[in-house]
Amino acid sequence: MTDGAPGATHGAPGMPGASGHHDWEPSDLELDRRRYRKRASARSVLIAAVSTLVFTAVVWVALVNSPGWDAVKESFFNLEIGRDSFPDVLEGLWLNIRALFFAVIGVAVLGTLLAVMRSLRGPVWFPLRAIATIYTDMFRGMPVLIVLYLVGFGIPALDIFPRLPAAVWGTIAITLCYSAYVAEVLRAGMEAVHPSQRVAARSLGLSHGETLRLVVIPQGLRKVVPPLMNDFVSMQKDVGLISILGAVDAIRAAQIDVAATYNFTPYVVAALLFIALSLPFIRLTDYVSKRMAQREQMGGTV
Protein backbone atom coordinates (compact mmCIF):
# COMPACT_ATOMS: atom_id res chain seq x y z
CA MET A 1 0.00 0.00 0.00
CA THR A 2 1.66 3.23 -1.11
CA ASP A 3 0.90 5.95 1.40
CA GLY A 4 2.57 8.74 -0.48
CA ALA A 5 -0.33 10.86 -1.66
CA PRO A 6 -1.66 13.51 0.68
CA GLY A 7 -4.87 12.45 2.26
CA ALA A 8 -4.25 8.87 1.25
CA THR A 9 -6.78 6.35 2.47
CA HIS A 10 -6.20 5.30 6.01
CA GLY A 11 -6.83 1.88 7.35
CA ALA A 12 -7.29 0.31 3.95
CA PRO A 13 -8.01 -3.29 4.87
CA GLY A 14 -5.20 -5.69 4.14
CA MET A 15 -5.95 -8.65 1.91
CA PRO A 16 -7.86 -11.21 3.94
CA GLY A 17 -5.55 -13.94 5.04
CA ALA A 18 -2.48 -12.07 3.89
CA SER A 19 0.52 -13.08 5.92
CA GLY A 20 3.79 -11.27 6.28
CA HIS A 21 3.10 -9.19 9.35
CA HIS A 22 6.53 -8.78 10.83
CA ASP A 23 5.94 -7.33 14.24
CA TRP A 24 3.25 -9.68 15.42
CA GLU A 25 3.07 -13.27 16.64
CA PRO A 26 -0.38 -14.86 16.62
CA SER A 27 -1.75 -15.36 20.09
CA ASP A 28 -2.46 -18.79 21.56
CA LEU A 29 -6.14 -18.12 21.04
CA GLU A 30 -5.61 -17.53 17.32
CA LEU A 31 -3.24 -20.51 17.02
CA ASP A 32 -5.86 -22.72 18.62
CA ARG A 33 -8.50 -21.46 16.18
CA ARG A 34 -6.18 -22.16 13.26
CA ARG A 35 -5.47 -25.71 14.47
CA TYR A 36 -9.18 -26.30 14.79
CA ARG A 37 -9.92 -25.00 11.27
CA LYS A 38 -7.10 -27.11 9.85
CA ARG A 39 -8.45 -30.26 11.48
CA ALA A 40 -11.97 -29.43 10.32
CA SER A 41 -10.93 -28.90 6.73
CA ALA A 42 -8.80 -32.06 6.69
CA ARG A 43 -11.82 -33.98 7.93
CA SER A 44 -14.04 -32.48 5.19
CA VAL A 45 -11.58 -33.46 2.49
CA LEU A 46 -11.41 -36.99 3.82
CA ILE A 47 -15.19 -37.34 3.97
CA ALA A 48 -15.54 -35.99 0.44
CA ALA A 49 -12.92 -38.40 -0.90
CA VAL A 50 -14.45 -41.45 0.77
CA SER A 51 -18.00 -40.63 -0.28
CA THR A 52 -16.92 -40.03 -3.89
CA LEU A 53 -15.11 -43.33 -3.95
CA VAL A 54 -18.03 -45.22 -2.47
CA PHE A 55 -20.52 -43.60 -4.83
CA THR A 56 -18.39 -44.37 -7.90
CA ALA A 57 -17.93 -47.97 -6.79
CA VAL A 58 -21.67 -48.48 -6.24
CA VAL A 59 -22.59 -47.07 -9.64
CA TRP A 60 -19.87 -49.06 -11.35
CA VAL A 61 -20.88 -52.32 -9.75
CA ALA A 62 -24.56 -51.70 -10.55
CA LEU A 63 -23.69 -50.94 -14.14
CA VAL A 64 -21.41 -53.88 -14.74
CA ASN A 65 -23.79 -56.32 -13.10
CA SER A 66 -26.85 -55.13 -14.99
CA PRO A 67 -28.36 -57.86 -17.19
CA GLY A 68 -27.70 -56.07 -20.50
CA TRP A 69 -24.25 -54.71 -19.70
CA ASP A 70 -22.37 -56.96 -22.09
CA ALA A 71 -24.56 -55.95 -25.03
CA VAL A 72 -24.35 -52.28 -24.12
CA LYS A 73 -20.62 -52.50 -23.72
CA GLU A 74 -20.31 -54.11 -27.12
CA SER A 75 -22.49 -51.59 -28.98
CA PHE A 76 -21.52 -48.34 -27.20
CA PHE A 77 -17.99 -48.86 -25.98
CA ASN A 78 -16.35 -50.86 -28.71
CA LEU A 79 -12.77 -49.66 -28.66
CA GLU A 80 -11.92 -50.88 -32.13
CA ILE A 81 -14.88 -49.20 -33.82
CA GLY A 82 -14.25 -46.11 -31.78
CA ARG A 83 -10.67 -45.97 -32.98
CA ASP A 84 -11.74 -46.44 -36.60
CA SER A 85 -14.40 -43.73 -36.48
CA PHE A 86 -12.25 -41.24 -34.63
CA PRO A 87 -10.67 -39.56 -37.69
CA ASP A 88 -14.04 -39.17 -39.44
CA VAL A 89 -15.69 -37.66 -36.40
CA LEU A 90 -12.73 -35.39 -35.75
CA GLU A 91 -12.88 -34.13 -39.31
CA GLY A 92 -16.58 -33.47 -38.82
CA LEU A 93 -15.83 -31.60 -35.63
CA TRP A 94 -13.65 -29.23 -37.61
CA LEU A 95 -16.78 -28.18 -39.48
CA ASN A 96 -18.52 -27.58 -36.14
CA ILE A 97 -15.65 -25.44 -34.98
CA ARG A 98 -15.82 -23.33 -38.12
CA ALA A 99 -19.58 -23.01 -37.80
CA LEU A 100 -19.12 -21.99 -34.17
CA PHE A 101 -16.56 -19.37 -35.14
CA PHE A 102 -18.84 -17.65 -37.60
CA ALA A 103 -21.92 -18.07 -35.42
CA VAL A 104 -20.17 -16.36 -32.49
CA ILE A 105 -19.27 -13.39 -34.66
CA GLY A 106 -22.80 -13.23 -36.04
CA VAL A 107 -24.37 -13.49 -32.59
CA ALA A 108 -22.11 -10.77 -31.19
CA VAL A 109 -23.13 -8.38 -33.95
CA LEU A 110 -26.83 -9.23 -34.19
CA GLY A 111 -27.28 -9.64 -30.44
CA THR A 112 -25.75 -6.23 -29.71
CA LEU A 113 -27.82 -4.64 -32.45
CA LEU A 114 -31.03 -6.11 -31.06
CA ALA A 115 -30.16 -5.13 -27.51
CA VAL A 116 -29.48 -1.55 -28.55
CA MET A 117 -32.66 -1.45 -30.64
CA ARG A 118 -34.72 -2.63 -27.70
CA SER A 119 -33.25 -0.06 -25.36
CA LEU A 120 -33.91 2.92 -27.64
CA ARG A 121 -36.28 5.43 -26.12
CA GLY A 122 -38.71 7.89 -27.57
CA PRO A 123 -41.67 7.45 -29.91
CA VAL A 124 -39.56 7.87 -33.05
CA TRP A 125 -37.89 4.55 -32.40
CA PHE A 126 -41.06 2.61 -31.84
CA PRO A 127 -40.78 0.57 -35.07
CA LEU A 128 -37.22 -0.53 -34.34
CA ARG A 129 -38.09 -1.31 -30.75
CA ALA A 130 -41.11 -3.29 -31.87
CA ILE A 131 -39.12 -5.25 -34.44
CA ALA A 132 -36.48 -6.14 -31.87
CA THR A 133 -39.12 -7.16 -29.34
CA ILE A 134 -41.01 -9.35 -31.77
CA TYR A 135 -37.75 -10.90 -32.96
CA THR A 136 -36.54 -11.83 -29.50
CA ASP A 137 -39.97 -13.14 -28.52
CA MET A 138 -40.17 -15.29 -31.63
CA PHE A 139 -36.71 -16.77 -31.64
CA ARG A 140 -36.62 -17.46 -27.94
CA GLY A 141 -39.94 -19.24 -28.19
CA MET A 142 -39.21 -21.37 -31.22
CA PRO A 143 -37.43 -24.73 -30.90
CA VAL A 144 -33.98 -24.52 -32.49
CA LEU A 145 -34.75 -27.59 -34.57
CA ILE A 146 -37.69 -25.88 -36.26
CA VAL A 147 -35.67 -22.76 -36.98
CA LEU A 148 -33.07 -25.02 -38.57
CA TYR A 149 -35.66 -26.63 -40.83
CA LEU A 150 -37.25 -23.32 -41.76
CA VAL A 151 -33.97 -21.63 -42.56
CA GLY A 152 -32.17 -24.65 -43.96
CA PHE A 153 -34.93 -25.90 -46.25
CA GLY A 154 -37.23 -22.90 -46.55
CA ILE A 155 -34.90 -20.10 -47.55
CA PRO A 156 -33.00 -22.04 -50.25
CA ALA A 157 -36.37 -23.00 -51.74
CA LEU A 158 -37.09 -19.33 -52.39
CA ASP A 159 -34.49 -19.54 -55.17
CA ILE A 160 -33.22 -16.03 -54.62
CA PHE A 161 -29.90 -17.01 -53.08
CA PRO A 162 -27.11 -18.91 -54.80
CA ARG A 163 -26.77 -22.52 -53.71
CA LEU A 164 -24.95 -22.60 -50.41
CA PRO A 165 -23.73 -25.55 -48.36
CA ALA A 166 -26.11 -26.82 -45.68
CA ALA A 167 -23.58 -25.87 -43.03
CA VAL A 168 -23.95 -22.20 -43.97
CA TRP A 169 -27.71 -22.26 -43.52
CA GLY A 170 -27.27 -24.19 -40.29
CA THR A 171 -24.86 -21.59 -38.97
CA ILE A 172 -27.27 -18.83 -39.89
CA ALA A 173 -30.12 -20.60 -38.09
CA ILE A 174 -28.03 -21.05 -34.93
CA THR A 175 -26.99 -17.40 -35.14
CA LEU A 176 -30.61 -16.26 -35.41
CA CYS A 177 -31.65 -18.27 -32.35
CA TYR A 178 -28.76 -17.38 -30.10
CA SER A 179 -28.84 -13.69 -31.02
CA ALA A 180 -32.26 -13.50 -29.38
CA TYR A 181 -30.95 -14.95 -26.12
CA VAL A 182 -27.75 -12.94 -26.13
CA ALA A 183 -29.67 -9.74 -26.92
CA GLU A 184 -31.80 -10.25 -23.81
CA VAL A 185 -28.76 -10.91 -21.66
CA LEU A 186 -27.02 -7.82 -23.01
CA ARG A 187 -30.12 -5.70 -22.50
CA ALA A 188 -30.37 -6.86 -18.90
CA GLY A 189 -26.74 -5.84 -18.44
CA MET A 190 -27.29 -2.42 -19.98
CA GLU A 191 -30.30 -1.81 -17.80
CA ALA A 192 -28.31 -2.78 -14.73
CA VAL A 193 -26.00 0.18 -15.31
CA HIS A 194 -27.13 2.92 -12.96
CA PRO A 195 -28.91 5.85 -14.69
CA SER A 196 -26.54 8.27 -12.99
CA GLN A 197 -23.82 6.96 -15.28
CA ARG A 198 -25.82 8.08 -18.31
CA VAL A 199 -26.45 11.46 -16.72
CA ALA A 200 -22.75 11.90 -16.03
CA ALA A 201 -21.84 10.99 -19.60
CA ARG A 202 -24.49 13.21 -21.16
CA SER A 203 -23.44 16.06 -18.88
CA LEU A 204 -19.98 15.92 -20.40
CA GLY A 205 -21.60 16.51 -23.77
CA LEU A 206 -21.44 12.94 -25.06
CA SER A 207 -24.26 12.05 -27.45
CA HIS A 208 -26.72 9.25 -26.77
CA GLY A 209 -24.78 6.92 -29.06
CA GLU A 210 -21.41 7.73 -27.54
CA THR A 211 -22.87 7.28 -24.08
CA LEU A 212 -24.10 3.82 -25.02
CA ARG A 213 -20.85 2.83 -26.69
CA LEU A 214 -18.35 4.26 -24.22
CA VAL A 215 -20.16 4.08 -20.90
CA VAL A 216 -23.26 1.88 -20.84
CA ILE A 217 -22.29 -1.09 -23.01
CA PRO A 218 -18.80 -1.62 -21.55
CA GLN A 219 -20.21 -1.63 -18.02
CA GLY A 220 -23.28 -3.66 -18.93
CA LEU A 221 -21.12 -6.23 -20.67
CA ARG A 222 -18.99 -6.70 -17.58
CA LYS A 223 -22.06 -7.41 -15.51
CA VAL A 224 -23.22 -10.21 -17.82
CA VAL A 225 -19.95 -11.94 -18.65
CA PRO A 226 -20.87 -15.18 -16.83
CA PRO A 227 -24.28 -15.66 -18.50
CA LEU A 228 -22.77 -14.76 -21.88
CA MET A 229 -20.04 -17.33 -21.42
CA ASN A 230 -22.71 -19.81 -20.48
CA ASP A 231 -24.56 -19.11 -23.73
CA PHE A 232 -21.31 -19.67 -25.57
CA VAL A 233 -20.93 -23.06 -23.93
CA SER A 234 -24.44 -23.98 -25.08
CA MET A 235 -23.58 -22.87 -28.58
CA GLN A 236 -20.53 -25.09 -28.67
CA LYS A 237 -22.73 -28.14 -28.51
CA ASP A 238 -25.73 -26.79 -30.39
CA VAL A 239 -23.67 -26.25 -33.53
CA GLY A 240 -23.93 -30.05 -33.72
CA LEU A 241 -27.56 -29.57 -34.74
CA ILE A 242 -26.53 -28.43 -38.21
CA SER A 243 -26.14 -32.13 -38.97
CA ILE A 244 -29.90 -32.42 -39.46
CA LEU A 245 -29.59 -30.31 -42.59
CA GLY A 246 -27.14 -32.84 -44.01
CA ALA A 247 -23.92 -31.02 -43.23
CA VAL A 248 -21.25 -33.59 -42.50
CA ASP A 249 -20.21 -32.42 -39.07
CA ALA A 250 -19.11 -34.54 -36.11
CA ILE A 251 -22.60 -35.90 -35.42
CA ARG A 252 -23.35 -36.64 -39.07
CA ALA A 253 -19.94 -38.30 -39.51
CA ALA A 254 -20.66 -40.43 -36.46
CA GLN A 255 -24.10 -41.26 -37.81
CA ILE A 256 -22.58 -42.44 -41.09
CA ASP A 257 -20.18 -44.70 -39.23
CA VAL A 258 -23.00 -45.98 -37.03
CA ALA A 259 -24.97 -46.91 -40.10
CA ALA A 260 -21.96 -48.69 -41.57
CA THR A 261 -21.08 -50.70 -38.46
CA TYR A 262 -24.44 -51.18 -36.71
CA ASN A 263 -22.62 -49.98 -33.61
CA PHE A 264 -23.24 -46.84 -31.55
CA THR A 265 -19.65 -46.25 -30.43
CA PRO A 266 -19.07 -43.40 -32.95
CA TYR A 267 -21.78 -41.38 -31.16
CA VAL A 268 -19.89 -41.83 -27.92
CA VAL A 269 -16.74 -40.70 -29.69
CA ALA A 270 -18.55 -37.60 -30.93
CA ALA A 271 -19.89 -36.93 -27.45
CA LEU A 272 -16.42 -37.17 -25.94
CA LEU A 273 -15.04 -34.82 -28.56
CA PHE A 274 -17.77 -32.24 -27.90
CA ILE A 275 -17.05 -32.45 -24.20
CA ALA A 276 -13.34 -31.99 -24.84
CA LEU A 277 -14.14 -28.97 -26.99
CA SER A 278 -16.22 -27.25 -24.35
CA LEU A 279 -14.43 -28.29 -21.18
CA PRO A 280 -11.73 -25.61 -21.19
CA PHE A 281 -14.29 -22.91 -21.65
CA ILE A 282 -16.64 -24.35 -19.03
CA ARG A 283 -13.82 -24.27 -16.52
CA LEU A 284 -12.95 -20.73 -17.57
CA THR A 285 -16.58 -19.69 -17.09
CA ASP A 286 -16.60 -21.13 -13.59
CA TYR A 287 -13.38 -19.37 -12.77
CA VAL A 288 -14.55 -16.00 -14.07
CA SER A 289 -17.92 -16.25 -12.32
CA LYS A 290 -16.28 -17.14 -9.07
CA ARG A 291 -13.80 -14.31 -9.32
CA MET A 292 -16.49 -11.78 -10.11
CA ALA A 293 -18.58 -13.00 -7.18
CA GLN A 294 -15.56 -12.62 -4.93
CA ARG A 295 -14.92 -9.11 -6.16
CA GLU A 296 -18.48 -8.11 -5.47
CA GLN A 297 -18.62 -9.38 -1.94
CA MET A 298 -15.16 -8.28 -0.98
CA GLY A 299 -14.76 -8.33 2.75
CA GLY A 300 -17.41 -10.92 3.54
CA THR A 301 -17.19 -14.65 3.98
CA VAL A 302 -20.87 -15.55 3.98
Next chain:
Amino acid sequence: MSDSSSSSPASPASSASPERSTVLALEGVRKSFGDNLVLRGVDLEIASHEVVVVIGASGSGKSTLMRTINLIEQIDDGRIVLGGDDITDPRVDVDATRARIGVVFQHFNLFPHMKVIDNVTLAARRVHGMPAADARARGEEMLERIGLGEKVDDYPDRLSGGQQQRVAIVRAILTDPELLLLDEITSALDPMLVGEVLDLVRSLGDSGSTILMATHEMSFARDVADRVVFMHQGRILEQGTPEEIFGSPREEATREFLARVMHR
Protein backbone atom coordinates in the same frame (compact mmCIF):
# COMPACT_ATOMS: atom_id res chain seq x y z
CA MET B 1 -12.10 31.51 -17.98
CA SER B 2 -14.50 32.89 -20.57
CA ASP B 3 -13.54 30.37 -23.09
CA SER B 4 -13.74 31.20 -26.75
CA SER B 5 -11.30 28.83 -28.38
CA SER B 6 -12.36 25.26 -28.01
CA SER B 7 -15.77 24.65 -26.65
CA SER B 8 -18.55 26.95 -27.69
CA PRO B 9 -19.88 25.84 -31.04
CA ALA B 10 -23.32 27.16 -30.17
CA SER B 11 -22.25 30.69 -29.35
CA PRO B 12 -20.67 32.61 -32.17
CA ALA B 13 -21.47 36.06 -30.83
CA SER B 14 -21.07 36.57 -27.18
CA SER B 15 -17.67 35.89 -25.74
CA ALA B 16 -16.06 39.21 -26.49
CA SER B 17 -16.46 41.42 -23.43
CA PRO B 18 -13.51 40.74 -21.13
CA GLU B 19 -14.81 42.12 -17.83
CA ARG B 20 -17.84 41.02 -15.87
CA SER B 21 -20.22 39.67 -18.41
CA THR B 22 -23.28 37.64 -17.58
CA VAL B 23 -22.52 33.95 -17.87
CA LEU B 24 -25.88 32.58 -16.88
CA ALA B 25 -29.31 34.14 -16.66
CA LEU B 26 -32.47 32.38 -15.51
CA GLU B 27 -35.72 34.14 -16.25
CA GLY B 28 -38.94 32.92 -14.66
CA VAL B 29 -37.92 29.27 -14.74
CA ARG B 30 -40.74 26.90 -13.82
CA LYS B 31 -40.69 23.16 -13.38
CA SER B 32 -43.13 20.70 -11.93
CA PHE B 33 -43.18 16.95 -11.62
CA GLY B 34 -46.84 16.03 -11.97
CA ASP B 35 -48.72 18.06 -9.35
CA ASN B 36 -45.53 18.84 -7.51
CA LEU B 37 -44.39 22.38 -8.30
CA VAL B 38 -40.65 22.30 -7.79
CA LEU B 39 -39.56 25.60 -9.36
CA ARG B 40 -42.14 28.41 -9.24
CA GLY B 41 -40.50 31.08 -11.32
CA VAL B 42 -36.79 31.41 -10.59
CA ASP B 43 -34.80 34.47 -11.69
CA LEU B 44 -31.07 34.41 -11.24
CA GLU B 45 -28.05 35.99 -12.89
CA ILE B 46 -24.48 34.91 -12.52
CA ALA B 47 -21.60 37.07 -13.70
CA SER B 48 -18.29 35.68 -14.87
CA HIS B 49 -15.83 34.73 -12.11
CA GLU B 50 -18.64 34.79 -9.61
CA VAL B 51 -19.12 32.05 -7.00
CA VAL B 52 -22.81 31.72 -6.19
CA VAL B 53 -23.88 29.35 -3.45
CA VAL B 54 -27.45 28.10 -3.26
CA ILE B 55 -28.72 27.11 0.16
CA GLY B 56 -32.10 25.87 1.27
CA ALA B 57 -33.85 22.91 2.80
CA SER B 58 -34.06 19.57 1.03
CA GLY B 59 -36.89 19.76 -1.48
CA SER B 60 -36.55 23.53 -1.92
CA GLY B 61 -35.61 22.98 -5.57
CA LYS B 62 -31.81 23.37 -5.48
CA SER B 63 -30.99 20.15 -7.30
CA THR B 64 -33.79 20.56 -9.81
CA LEU B 65 -32.50 24.03 -10.58
CA MET B 66 -29.06 22.56 -11.30
CA ARG B 67 -30.52 19.87 -13.49
CA THR B 68 -32.54 22.32 -15.58
CA ILE B 69 -29.45 24.41 -16.28
CA ASN B 70 -27.67 21.31 -17.46
CA LEU B 71 -30.70 20.41 -19.61
CA ILE B 72 -31.16 17.13 -17.80
CA GLU B 73 -34.64 18.35 -16.87
CA GLN B 74 -36.76 20.19 -19.42
CA ILE B 75 -38.33 23.35 -17.98
CA ASP B 76 -42.04 24.09 -18.20
CA ASP B 77 -41.69 27.83 -18.66
CA GLY B 78 -39.16 30.65 -18.63
CA ARG B 79 -35.75 30.90 -20.21
CA ILE B 80 -32.19 29.91 -19.42
CA VAL B 81 -29.52 31.94 -21.16
CA LEU B 82 -25.92 30.76 -21.17
CA GLY B 83 -23.33 33.17 -22.50
CA GLY B 84 -25.98 34.98 -24.50
CA ASP B 85 -27.57 31.86 -25.97
CA ASP B 86 -31.05 30.75 -25.01
CA ILE B 87 -30.27 27.13 -24.22
CA THR B 88 -33.92 26.26 -23.58
CA ASP B 89 -34.65 26.84 -27.26
CA PRO B 90 -35.53 23.39 -28.59
CA ARG B 91 -33.45 24.06 -31.70
CA VAL B 92 -30.28 24.36 -29.68
CA ASP B 93 -27.69 21.56 -29.80
CA VAL B 94 -28.13 19.96 -26.40
CA ASP B 95 -24.85 18.05 -26.43
CA ALA B 96 -22.84 21.11 -27.45
CA THR B 97 -24.52 23.13 -24.72
CA ARG B 98 -23.80 20.56 -22.04
CA ALA B 99 -20.18 20.49 -23.17
CA ARG B 100 -19.96 24.17 -22.17
CA ILE B 101 -20.98 23.40 -18.58
CA GLY B 102 -19.01 21.36 -16.07
CA VAL B 103 -21.06 19.32 -13.62
CA VAL B 104 -20.07 17.56 -10.41
CA PHE B 105 -22.58 15.29 -8.70
CA GLN B 106 -23.28 14.30 -5.14
CA HIS B 107 -22.29 10.70 -5.81
CA PHE B 108 -19.26 11.47 -8.01
CA ASN B 109 -20.58 9.30 -10.89
CA LEU B 110 -17.10 8.45 -12.10
CA PHE B 111 -17.02 5.76 -14.76
CA PRO B 112 -15.89 2.65 -12.87
CA HIS B 113 -14.60 0.86 -15.97
CA MET B 114 -12.19 3.64 -16.89
CA LYS B 115 -8.93 4.62 -15.27
CA VAL B 116 -8.79 7.95 -13.51
CA ILE B 117 -7.00 9.56 -16.43
CA ASP B 118 -9.54 8.25 -18.94
CA ASN B 119 -12.42 9.51 -16.82
CA VAL B 120 -10.84 12.92 -16.69
CA THR B 121 -10.01 13.19 -20.39
CA LEU B 122 -13.11 11.54 -21.88
CA ALA B 123 -14.92 14.75 -22.80
CA ALA B 124 -11.76 16.44 -24.04
CA ARG B 125 -11.06 13.55 -26.39
CA ARG B 126 -14.56 12.66 -27.47
CA VAL B 127 -16.44 15.93 -27.40
CA HIS B 128 -13.87 18.69 -27.78
CA GLY B 129 -11.67 16.84 -30.25
CA MET B 130 -8.47 17.32 -28.25
CA PRO B 131 -5.69 14.93 -29.36
CA ALA B 132 -5.37 12.09 -26.86
CA ALA B 133 -1.78 12.92 -25.97
CA ASP B 134 -2.59 16.57 -25.23
CA ALA B 135 -5.62 15.56 -23.18
CA ARG B 136 -3.54 13.11 -21.19
CA ALA B 137 -0.80 15.63 -20.55
CA ARG B 138 -3.33 18.15 -19.36
CA GLY B 139 -5.16 15.64 -17.20
CA GLU B 140 -1.93 14.44 -15.61
CA GLU B 141 -0.89 17.99 -14.88
CA MET B 142 -4.15 18.85 -13.18
CA LEU B 143 -4.25 15.63 -11.17
CA GLU B 144 -0.66 16.23 -10.16
CA ARG B 145 -1.53 19.72 -9.00
CA ILE B 146 -4.20 18.43 -6.61
CA GLY B 147 -2.00 15.67 -5.25
CA LEU B 148 -3.46 12.77 -7.20
CA GLY B 149 -0.53 12.32 -9.56
CA GLU B 150 0.02 8.77 -8.33
CA LYS B 151 -3.57 7.77 -9.01
CA VAL B 152 -3.59 8.58 -12.71
CA ASP B 153 -3.67 4.96 -13.85
CA ASP B 154 -5.78 3.59 -10.99
CA TYR B 155 -9.43 2.70 -11.28
CA PRO B 156 -11.86 4.85 -9.28
CA ASP B 157 -12.72 2.08 -6.81
CA ARG B 158 -9.16 2.26 -5.48
CA LEU B 159 -9.71 5.84 -4.35
CA SER B 160 -11.28 7.28 -1.24
CA GLY B 161 -14.53 9.23 -1.56
CA GLY B 162 -12.74 12.55 -1.29
CA GLN B 163 -10.23 11.54 -3.92
CA GLN B 164 -13.01 10.35 -6.23
CA GLN B 165 -14.86 13.61 -5.86
CA ARG B 166 -11.71 15.59 -6.62
CA VAL B 167 -11.21 13.48 -9.73
CA ALA B 168 -14.82 14.23 -10.67
CA ILE B 169 -14.10 17.94 -10.29
CA VAL B 170 -11.05 17.65 -12.55
CA ARG B 171 -13.22 15.79 -15.06
CA ALA B 172 -15.67 18.69 -15.03
CA ILE B 173 -13.10 21.47 -15.42
CA LEU B 174 -10.58 19.91 -17.78
CA THR B 175 -12.12 21.58 -20.81
CA ASP B 176 -12.51 25.02 -19.20
CA PRO B 177 -16.29 25.16 -19.02
CA GLU B 178 -18.01 28.53 -18.97
CA LEU B 179 -19.88 27.52 -15.86
CA LEU B 180 -19.31 24.93 -13.16
CA LEU B 181 -22.33 23.35 -11.45
CA LEU B 182 -21.62 21.69 -8.12
CA ASP B 183 -24.63 19.84 -6.76
CA GLU B 184 -24.17 19.01 -3.07
CA ILE B 185 -20.79 17.55 -3.86
CA THR B 186 -19.83 16.91 -0.25
CA SER B 187 -23.11 15.41 0.96
CA ALA B 188 -22.07 11.83 0.30
CA LEU B 189 -18.65 12.21 1.87
CA ASP B 190 -17.28 11.11 5.18
CA PRO B 191 -16.90 14.27 7.31
CA MET B 192 -13.16 13.65 7.40
CA LEU B 193 -12.99 14.00 3.60
CA VAL B 194 -15.15 17.09 3.10
CA GLY B 195 -12.27 19.48 3.69
CA GLU B 196 -10.07 18.33 0.82
CA VAL B 197 -12.93 18.71 -1.66
CA LEU B 198 -13.95 22.14 -0.42
CA ASP B 199 -10.34 23.30 -0.53
CA LEU B 200 -10.26 22.44 -4.20
CA VAL B 201 -13.50 24.33 -4.85
CA ARG B 202 -12.09 27.31 -2.99
CA SER B 203 -8.99 27.35 -5.17
CA LEU B 204 -11.13 27.12 -8.29
CA GLY B 205 -13.12 30.13 -7.15
CA ASP B 206 -9.90 32.01 -6.42
CA SER B 207 -8.58 31.26 -9.89
CA GLY B 208 -11.63 32.79 -11.52
CA SER B 209 -14.02 29.96 -12.33
CA THR B 210 -17.69 30.82 -12.51
CA ILE B 211 -19.40 28.50 -10.06
CA LEU B 212 -22.97 27.74 -9.08
CA MET B 213 -22.97 25.48 -6.07
CA ALA B 214 -25.72 23.92 -4.02
CA THR B 215 -24.51 22.94 -0.58
CA HIS B 216 -25.34 22.34 3.06
CA GLU B 217 -21.88 23.48 4.17
CA MET B 218 -22.82 26.83 5.65
CA SER B 219 -19.39 27.82 6.90
CA PHE B 220 -17.99 27.15 3.46
CA ALA B 221 -20.73 29.25 1.89
CA ARG B 222 -19.90 32.06 4.25
CA ASP B 223 -16.17 31.88 3.46
CA VAL B 224 -16.14 31.37 -0.25
CA ALA B 225 -19.35 32.65 -1.82
CA ASP B 226 -19.53 36.00 -3.55
CA ARG B 227 -23.25 35.73 -3.27
CA VAL B 228 -25.56 33.43 -1.31
CA VAL B 229 -28.97 32.51 -2.68
CA PHE B 230 -31.62 31.14 -0.36
CA MET B 231 -34.22 28.94 -2.00
CA HIS B 232 -37.54 28.24 -0.34
CA GLN B 233 -40.45 26.29 -1.80
CA GLY B 234 -39.29 26.59 -5.38
CA ARG B 235 -38.46 30.29 -5.30
CA ILE B 236 -35.43 32.40 -4.54
CA LEU B 237 -36.60 34.03 -1.35
CA GLU B 238 -33.60 36.24 -0.85
CA GLN B 239 -30.04 36.65 -1.96
CA GLY B 240 -27.08 38.77 -1.07
CA THR B 241 -23.53 38.71 0.20
CA PRO B 242 -22.71 36.09 2.84
CA GLU B 243 -22.68 38.85 5.44
CA GLU B 244 -26.19 39.92 4.50
CA ILE B 245 -27.66 36.43 4.40
CA PHE B 246 -25.93 34.96 7.42
CA GLY B 247 -25.62 38.22 9.35
CA SER B 248 -28.97 39.87 8.87
CA PRO B 249 -31.42 37.78 6.91
CA ARG B 250 -34.56 39.70 6.02
CA GLU B 251 -37.02 36.86 5.63
CA GLU B 252 -38.47 34.81 8.42
CA ALA B 253 -38.03 31.56 6.48
CA THR B 254 -34.34 32.31 5.99
CA ARG B 255 -33.87 32.92 9.70
CA GLU B 256 -35.68 29.68 10.54
CA PHE B 257 -33.62 27.69 8.08
CA LEU B 258 -30.34 29.15 9.27
CA ALA B 259 -31.26 28.60 12.88
CA ARG B 260 -31.91 24.95 12.17
CA VAL B 261 -28.78 24.21 10.12
CA MET B 262 -26.39 26.28 12.19
CA HIS B 263 -27.25 24.48 15.39
CA ARG B 264 -26.27 21.09 14.15
